[in-house]
Amino acid sequence: MLLSIREIVWETADACSLIFDSSFAYEPGQYLTVSTPVGARCYSLASSPFSGSMPQIVVKRVAGGQVSNWICDHVRPGDQLSCTGPAGRFTPSSLSADLLLLAGGSGITPIMSIITSTSGSPALIYANRDASSIIFKDELDGLLPVTHWLDSERGLPTADGLAALILPYREREAFVCGPEPFVAVAEKALQLAGVPDSRIHIERFEPAAVGDIDATVSVTIDGRTHDLPWPAGRRLLDVMIDADLNPPFSCRQGQCGACAVRMTSGEVDLLNNEILEEEDFADGYILACQAIPRSPSISITYF
Template structure:
C-alpha cells in the first residue's frame, strides 16, 4: 500500500444514533507505532465512489489511546450528512470485515496535559474528537472536566448512554450539560456565555457546526477568555484525493525536485520569490527521531521537498485544510500560502502546515517529533 497509507479491517460497527455509526479499525502489531495517536486527532479515509474513482474524508477519532497500549484498535465516529457522499457511504455500506484505506492519525486538536481542568464544548458530531479527549482525560488524567453538548433533540445525542455512565462514575471530575434545541431553542451567544462563565478560566476545546462555533467563540470573547486558551477544530472537505498522490509517488522516479518557479501542481507560482519574500534556504528536519538537512529552494513547499527527498512526512489534503502535515518551526521563519485549520495559539507556538510552508529566512529548523 505504500508508506503513506494502509488498509485496516473494520472489526466492529456500532450504531450510535439513527444517523451516526462508530467504526472500529483493527491495527495489526506491525503498524502499531504508525497508528499511535493523541486524543482529539483524526484519520483520513479513502472512500470509493460509484464511478470507480475515490474521495478522501477526514473523520475524528472518538476512541482514547488510554489506558490501552498505543496503536491498539481505534474508532472513528461518522454522522450522516445530507448529500454527503463520504458519510452516507460509510453509514450504508461498511460492515465488519470491510477493509478501508487509511492514513495514520494526525491533527493538533489535543490537550497538552490530561491533568488540566478543561471546558469541552461540542454540537452534533463535533462530540467525536471531544469524546476522545474526555475518555482519555478520565482514564489517564486527574483534571476536572465540564462538557457542554448541544443537539437537536434527545434522540440525536451521540454517546448519550456512555456520557450518563461516565458522569455517574466520576461525579467529582465530570459534569455534562446538555442543550436540546427541541426544548431550549437555538443556543444563542448570551445563553452560551452564561453556561460557560463558571468555567471560563479553563482551557476550552470547541468543535461543531460553524454557526454554533461562531456563537460560542463570541460568547467566550464576551467572558474575556484569551484566544490562546481556545482550541477549535474545523474540517474543510477535501477536493483532491491524497491517496492517489501517494500511489503516484510510489512509482515516480526518486530524487525529482520541483522547479523553484512552480507551485505544487506544476502551474506558475502566484508570486515570484523576490516579490513575496521567499528565498533559497537550508532546512534541518527532525522526523521519527532522525535529523536531516537539505537545501530548500524558494517556491517549493516543505512537504514536496521532504517527500521528494524520500522522507515519509505525513500529509493528507495538500490544501491547508486538515492539519495532517503540521510540524513545528524551531528556528528561522516560513510563510504559508493557505491556512484553514491552525489557530493563533498553534501559530504562536510555531506550528505550520508543511503542505503550505515556504522559506523566508536563510535557514529553517522544523520538528515533527514535538
C-alpha cells in the same frame, strides 16, 4: 494504511462508530483521513489511546454527504478502509488539567477521546438537535456531568446563552468542535465570557495528503489565468487565497457549494462533500474548500 473493521455500532439513527481491528499510535483529539470510491473525508478518533480499546471513529450520515452516506450504506465488519494519519493538533498540552469542552453534534468525537484520556475533571457543554441525536449519551452520563443544549427545547445555540454556561469555567483551557455555525457561536460565547483567544482551541482539519502529491494548478478567474504551485495536502481554496486571488467561498466545510468551481483537467480528492451531486461531478464541478491534488497538473475555471 489499510484498516479492517472489527465492529460497527449505531450510536444514533444516523451516526455509527467504526471500530478498527488493529491498534496504532495516536494522540487524543487526532483524526484520520479516510479514502473511499466516492472521495475522502477526515474523521476524528473517538477512542482513547491509553485505554487499551481499539481505535474508533464516528461517521454521521448527512444529506448529500457522498462519503458519509457511502460508508453508512456499504461498509460492513471485515471490510477494509484506506486511511492516512493520524493527524491534527487538537490535543491538550496537559491531560491532567481541568478542561472546558464544547461540542456540537458529531463534534463530540474528538472531545470523547479527550474526556476518556484525561485525569482531570472536565466540564462539557454539548449541543444537539434533540435527545435522540445525542451521540455517546449513556457513556457520557457515566463519565462526567454534561450540560446539554437541545435545539428542540432552547432553540439554536446563541452566544449569550452559551456564555452564561461558560462563565463558571472561564479560567480553563477551552476545546471546541462541531459544525461551523456552532463553532462560530461557541467561539463568540467564549470571548463574551472573557476567555482569551490563547486559551481557545478549535478543531481544524488539515489532512494528511491523500496520495501525497505536489501539483501545479492553472486557475482562470476574473478574466485572467494564473499558474500556481499546489503543495500536497493543501486545499485549493487556501492556495488561491494565499496567491491573493478572490475566489468565492462561505462555509469552508463542504456544505454550502459557494466555492464550487469547474475542473477542466486533472484529478483531485474531496475531503468532504455534502452538496455536489453526481450530475455536478459529471459537469466537472469540485469544491475548492475541500479539494486536494491527486494528479500533478490541474486546471480549473470560474467561467
